[in-house]
Amino acid sequence: MQTDLFGNTIVETSKVINVSSVPQRSPFRYPGGKTWLVPQARKWFKSCIGDKLLIEPFCGGGIIGLTAAFELYFPHILFSEIDKDIAAVWKTMLNDDCNWLVKQIYSFEPTRDNLISIIDKPEKDCKELALATILRNRTCHGGILAKGSGLMKKGENGKGMFSRWYSSTIAKRIEAIHQYSSRMSFIEGDAFDVIQQHMDDSDTAFFIDPPYTIAGKRLYTHFDIDHHKLFDLVSNIKGHYMLTYDNVEDVRKMAKQHRLQYCTIPMQTTHLIVKKELIISDNFDWL
Numbered sequence: 001m002q003t004d005l006f007g008n009t010i011v012e013t014s015k016v017i018n019v020s021s022v023p024q025r026s027p028f029r030y031p032g033g034k035t036w037l038v039p040q041a042r043k044w045f046k047s048c049i050g051d052k053l054l055i056e057p058f059c060g061g062g063i064i065g066l067t068a069a070f071e072l073y074f075p076h077i078l079f080s081e082i083d084k085d086i087a088a089v090w091k092t093m094l095n096d097d098c099n100w101l102v103k104q105i106y107s108f109e110p111t112r113d114n115l116i117s118i119i120d121k122p123e124k125d126c127k128e129l130a131l132a133t134i135l136r137n138r139t140c141h142g143g144i145l146a147k148g149s150g151l152m153k154k155g156e157n158g159k160g161m162f163s164r165w166y167s168s169t170i171a172k173r174i175e176a177i178h179q180y181s182s183r184m185s186f187i188e189g190d191a192f193d194v195i196q197q198h199m200d201d202s203d204t205a206f207f208i209d210p211p212y213t214i215a216g217k218r219l220y221t222h223f224d225i226d227h228h229k230l231f232d233l234v235s236n237i238k239g240h241y242m243l244t245y246d247n248v249e250d251v252r253k254m255a256k257q258h259r260l261q262y263c264t265i266p267m268q269t270t271h272l273i274v275k276k277e278l279i280i281s282d283n284f285d286w287l
Contacts, residue, residue: 025070027089027173028137029164030061034209034244036267038067040279040287041207041242045073047286048205048240053078055198056207057191060086064207069180074205080187080194085133085145087188092130094186098178104131105171110162115139115151138164192226195233205240212246227251231258234280243280255280263287 022038034041041064048054052075056065059079069077081087092101108114119132139151139161155163177184187194191210198204210225227250234243235258245251247264255262261284264276 023067023070025066025173025176026061026063027093027134027170027177028061028086029142030063030137032209032212033061033063035063037244037265037279038063040265041067042071042073043286044240044242044281045071047283048074051203051205051240052076053198053201053204054207055194055204056080056209057194058208058210059090059186060209062090064209065184066177068207069183070176075183077184078187078194079184080189080191082188082190083145084188085129085136087186088126088129089133090186091188092127093174093177094181094184097127097130098174098181100127101130101134102171102174105134105167105174108135108167110165110167112161115161134170135165138162138170192229192233195230195237199233199237202238206234206237206242208234208241208243210243210245213248213250228254231255231260234258235260237282239282241280241282245278245280247276247278251278 022035024035026033045054045068054065054068054074054076055078056062057080059065059081062079065077065079068074079090081090092098108118115135118128119136121128121132124132133145136145141150151161153161155161191208195206195208198206208230210227210230213227231254234241243260252262255278260280261282262278262280263284265279266274266276
């Protein structure tokens with residue numbers, strides 16, 4: 001470990017994780033997803049033994065919380081998400097409409113006309129919005145759901161817009177999530193409110209993966225958050241936490257201002273570019 005001029009602890013790790021070795025739990029093809037972080041997250045989970053609850057307040061695709069649920073690291077997992085489209089998927093997966101969603105995914109005939117008729121349907125109920133969101137996620141460039149994201153044309157290996165539509169795989173992941181629904185809860189709401197409600201609970205752990213300062217605008221609908229306020233909240237959490245961020249000077253500066261420990265962890269992008277991201281935690285004894 002190293003210490004900077006401000007007394008902040010800096011930890012460096014160097015191994016790039018092969019994401020193909022990590023169980024794929026989420027039905028989303030999620031931009032900014034944290035599948036690559038799962039092996040390190042498991043180490044962190046073990047340091048949280050005794051905690052009754054794990055909260056993932058910016059859940060998105062939710063791979064870290066899903067891993068914790070499936071592998072029984074915590075008695076209960078609470079997910080929250082403010083994006084109404086993504087929230088519809090989570091709510092449907094965890095309630096009795098899950099069976100309807102799975103049947104629709106299995107029976108969907110992948111044609112452009114069928115896709116447009118579902119995603120452009122007005123006045124969708126929650127389960128219909130969930131289906132439309134899954135379809136958009138799997139047919140838009142990079143899985144990006146933000147406004148302005150377009151449907152794929154060439155797709156993966158020139159297979160067109162449905163090159164990422166694996167109906168059986170997606171449906172089975174949703175079914176598996178539903179089987180663990182008694183261990184999971186979901187709130188459609190603001191991550192800041194959820195953190196504030198539980199920040200004084202010493203037996204609650206947080207995995208916090210906010211929209212990043214640079215890429216967030218391109219990837220997410222609700223990208224514009226108060227990063228300084230988030231650091232203020234995190235610095236007052238009584239229990240364990242892991243916070244992920246882009247490795248840029250502004251973020252490192254906020255960490256230093258709040259005397260938060262951080263490490264850099266390498267990850268490989270979908271374009272096979274290796275870069276480092278920041279992990280901020282209450283301690284790094286688990287590394």
